[in-house]
Amino acid sequence: MSDTTHDGGVALGTPPSADEGLDAAQLAAKYGLTVSGARPGLFAYMRQLWGRRHFILAFSRAKLTAQYSQAKLGQLWQVVTPLLNACVYYLIFGLILGTREGIPHDVFVPFLVTGVFVFTFTQSSVMAGVRSIAGNLGLVRALHFPRASLPISFSLQQLQQLLFSMIVMVAVTVIFGSYPSLSWLLVIPALILQFVFNTGLALVMARLGSKTPDLAQLMPFVMRTWMYASGVMFSIPVMLKDKPAWIADVLQYNPAAIYMDLVRFAMIDGYGSENLPDHVWAAGLGWAVLLGVVGFVYFWKAEERYGRG
């Protein structure tokens, strides 16, 4: 135990008198002191988060800029990276493996490109989410801010990355004969729903990852499995027509497939509603609300424990 030779009163030359005999908690209560680093209520927490919105946005944009700042081509990589990605997938799945069964050629290329980009949005949000607390312990241990700022900021960074990818997406779609129309506006609600879903998932992963950093090693495999199961490069109903119907249903209603289908439906002329499962918007909304709410509450529950060594 501590071997205290003087109490705090020495500095001013007089020992404390009236407060003597009070224990720490009573003394704190008497002077209205609060426990340092205590978790705020859910609504107070949301208010704090809203107060930090400029920080969240600035942090996400800073991360995005910093990503390519040492490259000679600089920010051009924001567009070139997704373009190269799309080329690789087209080469392997479109030309070599021929997974475009049941999809006409002029639909398949935009189908693949939108699929890859939309899935990458979720994938990178999850990956960034896992590391958002564990990889920023220095920040968490130095400054006060609602910790949810970090996973939200990282999801926002991925959203901005996706908007760059959209340039490629639009170009590819137009080249293959689907021209901008009113239905393209549906991309906006679809991406908003996906963003909410991604953020919720990132919040869940952030809390899990802060406790178990090993998840960062495991997640690439989980995400790859999810990608192959979501029909990024093939049509789920066509590929699974010989299998029991429930398998296709499960795959089609998984959130990644839902959001991909919504964006494809909005942008590609040859990809009509016959390719979409029933109540697809309701499913998209349901997933977003579910993950958004659960993720936020789950993350908030451990707010005071982030930063523990």
Add this chain to the structure above:
Amino acid sequence: MAEDKAQGRIPTVIADDVHIVYRVNGAGGGRGSATAALSRMMRRGKGEPRGVRKVHAVRGVSFTAYRGEAIGLIGTNGSGKSTLLRAIAGLLPTESGHVYTDGQPSLLGVNAALMSDLTGERNVVLGGLAMGMSQAEIRSRYQEIVDFSGINEKGDFITLPMRTYSSGMAARLRFSIAAAKNHDVLMIDEALATGDRKFRIRSEERIRELRKEAGTVFLVSHNNKSIRDTCDRALWLEKGELLMDGPTEEVLKAYERETGK
């Protein structure tokens, strides 16, 4: 109580038997090999996983700080000074015990929020936002921060990425950003010794200003002179325990005797 108020002895920070434990992964008792890690997992029973090693950094520290006090934390490297500061700031959860504070204590420092790939300009904004300043506040103090850092004295460096700065320049900018905000309870961790002589004098002056505005100041430093100059009370930590708590001069004398300086 009325008498206390008259003397202005209002507690601002109360530490009550604070313990802090770090858990370190990958530093477990066994060898670092994969087989050792596997066998640890197999043997694992209830309670703490074996791969995790605990470091008991602060052991049962209790003290009360009052408004208007400047408190120096001294002790050898690894004695738990910085850890204790973080716990007071509420940034590091305590294992047991409580820290009660008046308002939100803040650490002086924004290093962790800055990004070396961004320009000094953007880092000023990012750092300010990270500390909780509003956009308007940052805009109005931007020039002040840049001027204080003296970054632009040798050309237009503020528009270059921070990775191109010399270590001294970067330290100056970091201090300038961090010192731009006023705090209730301010904690300074070895922040005095940055930059060249000219800048050090300027930063010491700024810290004195901050001290006046802040209710209570904590200072961690290995420079006994700066503790003597700024603090009227000192806490001596050793191996996570509070060895001594009293007037600066008395504690420093004992500390210097012990460390043979």
